[in-house]
Amino acid sequence: MENTARTLDHDRLAPSVFAPAELAALRRIADPVARRTRFFVLWTLKEAYIKARGMGLSLPLDGFSFDLDGPEPTIAFAASCPDDPARWRFRYDAPTPTHRLALAVPAATDEIRLFRVSLGAEAVGA
Template sequence: MTANGSGMSFFEDIAESEIHLHMVDEAEIAQNRLDSYREVMSDDEHQRCDRFHFERNRRQFTITRALLRFTLSQYVPGVAPRDWRFTRNGHGRPAIANEIGQALDFNLSHTTGRAVISVSRSTFVGVDIEWRGREIESADLARHFFAAEETADLPDVAVARDRRFFMLWTLKEAYVKALGRGLSIPLDSFCIGFPEEDAISLRVDDPPDAPFGWRLWTLDAGGDYALSVAAKAAEPWRLRLFRSVPMSIAQEIECHILRSL
């Protein structure tokens, strides 16, 4: 995909203050593509895939890894999808291990039917997507995981409560993933609120994690999905959303922001 007439990949132009979100709908992936996707997976990824008992989980894993590998190669065409190597920090956050001579980071999330990868120049970006169609006891989960203020603000009506729960859950997961510290940060150690119709607030009680310069967004992902992004940044950032099919297309679509900080 070329956009600037210079022969440079469109995605190589990603700005310092941009976050690109590549989202794949598993329903758009033909079964005959999976063999090509498996060809670019590492030996470790093949082993991880084979450990899944159900075919639907193996399919999801294969599509997600293909999304990651083919997407990164759009930003660094000199690295083939099969040649990407990954490492993890002490808390399990994945990162690029290849020497590519530039700052480039990603974050990955998947749920039933969808997967999304964020690509940016910053290492402090997190993304989370969740399918709202699964049955949950949102009130009980909120009492167990959320800050008291978040739980108290949940609506009484079940449908509205579940939608608010998934919005909060994805925002909190995205924030924790952006920090790169995994489960070492309890989800009830910070509080996210919705002070106005399109606004988000963040309060962090632990001084080392003070919310200076944080940006939070929750997006319309289409269908019955909640999608949120977090970035540690003082300046305004631009989000761009792409409908992706690995090995085929990365088509920019409208990025409809529902709420932001």
């Protein structure tokens, strides 16, 4: 999960963490707020995938890209990061106005459901 309220120059960081197709899609978004939101959606999807593979940043971040135009995110792979797109399913969500999260699960997973649990201030020690 990522805090989208933190100070971050996402336009400057994007070329070093996104594949060319993702970067092109991001640059087509004129509204800076919508572009920042898309940055965090893509970034959390990338994080979810590299964690699901168990390889972390040893995977080249420009070796795979996400397309968000369909009903759920899809992934494509470059030769530098071989994998089968049919192996994976992805979801993303905004659990709070300033947080984004994403999940990567094996395609054989029957159902992906996200639940929101709200803890009262006394339950979290506030």
